Amino acid sequence: MKTLLKEARELKNFKTREVAQLLGIDQALISKFESGTRKPTKDQVSKLAALLDIDYETIIISWLKEKIIHEIGNDEFALKALRAAEEEIRLNSSSTAKKVSTVLQQLLDEIDSFKAKLNLSKQIKNNSFTEALEIEYTYNTNSLEGNTLSLNETELVVNEGQTISGKSMREHLEAINHQEAIAFIKNKVESNTIFTEKELLSIHAIILRGILPKEAGHYRAVSITIKDRSFTPCEPASIPRELEALFNWYEMNKNLIHPIILAATIKQRILTIHPFINGNGKVSRLIMNFVLLQHGYLIANIKAENESRNRYFQSLKESISKENNDAFTLYLAQIEKESLENNIRTISQ
CATH class of the missing domain: 1.10.3290.10 (Fido-like domain)
Known part of the structure; x- marks a missing residue:
């Protein structure tokens, strides 16, 4: 996600301080998002996507992926847990579309x-x-x-x-x-x-x-x-x-x-x-x-x-x-x- 954010910002010819001012987010945080040393909140992701014209689905998937990896790491049961979670999400999605x-x-x-x-x-x-x-x-x-x-x-x-x-x-x-x-x-x-x-x-x-x-x-x-x-x-x-x-x-x-x-x-x-x-x-x-x-x-x-x-x-x-x-x-x-x-x-x- 860090590359996605940096490339989108540069494509818009924004400096990190300009992004910070427009979104009301500390400039140091913007730099940390782009270096990967800090993860934005979902609200911050939404704001960044809107300002930098990043496809919402693309960035939110990247954000969720990194969040999942951060949470489960290399645990020996990680893949099994992911497959179980995928099945439950599918069931929830199908029940939502009543x-x-x-x-x-x-x-x-x-x-x-x-x-x-x-x-x-x-x-x-x-x-x-x-x-x-x-x-x-x-x-x-x-x-x-x-x-x-x-x-x-x-x-x-x-x-x-x-x-x-x-x-x-x-x-x-x-x-x-x-x-x-x-x-x-x-x-x-x-x-x-x-x-x-x-x-x-x-x-x-x-x-x-x-x-x-x-x-x-x-x-x-x-x-x-x-x-x-x-x-x-x-x-x-x-x-x-x-x-x-x-x-x-x-x-x-x-x-x-x-x-x-x-x-x-x-x-x-x-x-x-x-x-x-x-x-x-x-x-x-x-x-x-x-x-x-x-x-x-x-x-x-x-x-x-x-x-x-x-x-x-x-x-x-x-x-x-x-x-x-x-x-x-x-x-x-x-x-x-x-x-x-x-x-x-x-x-x-």
């Missing part, structure tokens, strides 16, 4: 058919439909959490900078912040950013900026209990580890599992980890939509009106409690299908 129900598969096939017709990769960036969808998304996601701004008021606050009489400063900030968070994830999609802990914390910081500054961009430090007891959030000390496992799972499965299933699964798992005191719902929906946009789909806009709201929370509860594993994925797929159909109608007019 069977999809007939109903869900038919819905996914319809979605992909619509997506192919639209050639979304070229159309969604500047489409007026998309701009309206983003405002509606901001309105609905805030309304789900108790914000009382109407759709029209949300648009005036976001696009015109108006102050709405009778509405709190917090409600204004929630609209402005969320719209900025959408711009943030779109920018990350366009720059092909690998989603890591840094992006997660950045989204949370944007969402709560000026609202709960002490919490913004920080994991919770206390244990909590969920009111309906459909799940038990992990303990604070486990949050970074659980999130790292989730991001690793995503990287392993992003080309194996349908993006709708990926997005639904990530949303559910972030919600069950519950990394923050406030903002878990908004952040998990934004990351869900980050995954959809990353794979060329439209933003999934969960409506705040009573029937849709009830279906949303009920489907989440059923999926998280394992009462019906596909409940939320089916709900999300139906929303995405409706968005695609609406976009088709808009373009054909």
Whole structure:
């Protein structure tokens, strides 16, 4: 891996101090990575790959290989252990790509058919439909959490900078912040950013900026209990580890599992980890939509009106409690299908 890093840096005409400054990593560490006397963390590997345009799969395989060799060395049972580990990983991978129900598969096939017709990769960036969808998304996601701004008021606050009489400063900030968070994830999609802990914390910081500054961009430090007891959030000390496992799972499965299933699964798992005191719902929906946009789909806009709201929370509860594993994925797929159909109608007019 040391050769891979050094050659990539030199190809970009960067000095080690420039890499250090850009990534916020000590220059001495960069030199040690390249000499092989120090191993980077996985987060550092991700940052280096993005900055130096190194294929993520190539560098992470090299990193894992060296990590494995470092751990097991020349132990006489090393090869047998590796073969046993390989078999277990294969089994875990096959169980991850779970069977999809007939109903869900038919819905996914319809979605992909619509997506192919639209050639979304070229159309969604500047489409007026998309701009309206983003405002509606901001309105609905805030309304789900108790914000009382109407759709029209949300648009005036976001696009015109108006102050709405009778509405709190917090409600204004929630609209402005969320719209900025959408711009943030779109920018990350366009720059092909690998989603890591840094992006997660950045989204949370944007969402709560000026609202709960002490919490913004920080994991919770206390244990909590969920009111309906459909799940038990992990303990604070486990949050970074659980999130790292989730991001690793995503990287392993992003080309194996349908993006709708990926997005639904990530949303559910972030919600069950519950990394923050406030903002878990908004952040998990934004990351869900980050995954959809990353794979060329439209933003999934969960409506705040009573029937849709009830279906949303009920489907989440059923999926998280394992009462019906596909409940939320089916709900999300139906929303995405409706968005695609609406976009088709808009373009054909």
